[in-house]
Amino acid sequence: MARPSTPLLSRNLIRDGALALIDAEGLESFSMRRLATSLGVTAPSLYSHYATREQVLDDVVNLVIADVDTSAFDAGWRQGLLTWARSYRAALSAHPGVAPLVASGAQHREHFLTMADAVHGGLVAAGWPPRRATEIAGAVKFLVIGAACTPFAAGFSDDATIYRDHYPHLNQAHRLRAEAARIDHDAFEVGITSLVRGLEPGPPRH
Known part of the structure; x- marks a missing residue:
């Protein structure tokens, strides 16, 4: 079976990508559009997993606090x-x-x-x-x-x-x-x- 042309998204993949992006570029540079680009997808595809940017950041905090x-x-x-x-x-x-x-x-x-x-x-x-x-x-x-x-x-x-x-x-x-x-x-x-x-x-x- 051929591999999909874009990565299969999940909440964990998005959350982990957000943390990696913040680590690399800082919180002030974080945006859903920038996150989508780093994951090789389009921004609207992120919103099928997270309704808002704040929800992504909440999960990032949860990951670090864990x-x-x-x-x-x-x-x-x-x-x-x-x-x-x-x-x-x-x-x-x-x-x-x-x-x-x-x-x-x-x-x-x-x-x-x-x-x-x-x-x-x-x-x-x-x-x-x-x-x-x-x-x-x-x-x-x-x-x-x-x-x-x-x-x-x-x-x-x-x-x-x-x-x-x-x-x-x-x-x-x-x-x-x-x-x-x-x-x-x-x-x-x-x-x-x-x-x-x-x-x-x-x-x-x-």
């Missing part, structure tokens, strides 16, 4: 938060173009809601009041999204002359870019471990 680990709350709320935060950052670091979509919230994204439910449930089961559990989860999300959307070290120039004459306290800033991945990782670790430590000695029981 890699986030919320299973460690059985080992205690501190370990649960650390494992969640680290895997959350790792998922977004692998797909930084998706971070602004994740920052927009859960909406109707099934995997995002499942993640939020697991985190909230893990904290409440450990004794945190529901309101405080919500605040803790929000604080972790702020830290993760900030790390994903605003990398620190790479934002400095490697030209030492920029800093030498006018910014004496930044006389080593030109070295940051070369070690950006390590510095950003270590900065995130400072943030998340300080946050979790600051919640000690444990949840209030009243």
Whole structure:
């Protein structure tokens, strides 16, 4: 049997193609027309699987969030938060173009809601009041999204002359870019471990 001249579309193929396109070109360049071209089909053919561009992006978020680990709350709320935060950052670091979509919230994204439910449930089961559990989860999300959307070290120039004459306290800033991945990782670790430590000695029981 002859192979079809165009690829057989499915929701998974479209979703995976959208993620690959965002990874390669950034979210700002994403469009259904551009996605169709990358898949070798016409734009109208995509709409037989997804009614809107937003539905495609929701599935992209679900795909990325599926890699986030919320299973460690059985080992205690501190370990649960650390494992969640680290895997959350790792998922977004692998797909930084998706971070602004994740920052927009859960909406109707099934995997995002499942993640939020697991985190909230893990904290409440450990004794945190529901309101405080919500605040803790929000604080972790702020830290993760900030790390994903605003990398620190790479934002400095490697030209030492920029800093030498006018910014004496930044006389080593030109070295940051070369070690950006390590510095950003270590900065995130400072943030998340300080946050979790600051919640000690444990949840209030009243």
